[in-house]
Amino acid sequence: MVGSRRMKAQTYADRRAKSFNRSWSDPTPMKPDSLHGSRDNGDLQSSSGALDEGSQEDADWEEERELERAACEGEDFTPPKIILISSKVPKAEYVPNIIRRDDPSVIPILYDHEHATFDDIIEEIEKKLTAYRKGCKIWNMLIFCQGGPGHLYLLKNKVATFAKVEKEEDMIQFWKKLSRFMSKLNPEANLIHIMGCYVLGSANGEKLIQNLKQLMRPHAIEFKSPLELSAQGKEMIEMYFDFRLFRLWKTRQHSKLLDYDNLL
Template structure:
């Protein structure tokens, strides 16, 4: 029998952490998730984290795909929110979606640039800072607990609003985050919006027409409310 991605993740947990108890906990949690997500009607949730620092961020929840109820937007306050606030909101939204469910995909929509994510005020995620700052590394470890253990493919975290891979430090940052989130299997993607892959990511989460309209109005002073309703 060919091992599933979940089996491989579980065995990685044993190797990385060296504990049988950890492996038992992993198996129990994976089984609980599997039971929670049974049924042909279940669609794995997609979490969308939107920083209020993004221009016209308040409109982003109105331009998501309306034919996909699995997309869960969370608009957070860049200036005042804490890592704990964000994690609590994710937990609350996943429980409301279906108790015991975990996300298979996440979109983080925030400001940043080559090699860095401007996630919260005074909290810029770079390779060096994630290495040094305990609260930042803990955030990514704790975030991984909300990722699926039953997904046969690596879970995906998409980054939009900035191009993190614009220099080699971006790849170093993503590799560091992947290591922090072990034994969960995760891939980070930060495509250019104008690329074919960027268009695919936009269409995964957004009504493409409304997204383009939002982009054209993003830096203007006036925004016609009714166009997004």
């Protein structure tokens, strides 16, 4: 289980603070005339820098797109489907055993809700994608965690809300880093399903999803969180799971009489 051996979760902010080197500016005062001139030059440089940065980002995007295309060559290639499974989900340890057995592109990642960090999850996703096929990217993803209308309970003391994904640096970086694993070849928006909670059950849920889409730009991402008993929910379940085994697991999820043999 990802992060299960970590006794103390070190946040992105902690690591950043440790590696931070204090820099000092030149204390020499500037003359008023030179100050205005410097400001004008600075504006021009900023404008020019922004254009250069935009051009470089476009070039990087195309380069990464071509690398992904080369990695995905072959008629037998199927884009990977990643399932992130929080250990906080009841009977989560059995979820990897109920995935679709006829589809090797479904890749489960069970992580320790108590001790894992966002970086642990990102590192494991990278490892799994490399093992599946180096250079490939995600077209479909399922995040299976607890939560509720307007929030996702991703990690211990890390609840994603529309306000927190604007302020908490480690959470911001998680979604930005996650976006780098999403496909640049998919002709449609890459899809992230959310299961285990109905995050879209409130206006705050809609705000949260909009903020996540913003963080993951320039990738086009569509989020879906259908009710499991709906037609869309059944379609979502069948994309990742053996539907018969999923129903068996679901009916006994909160029972002590789980039939282990059917799930192993």
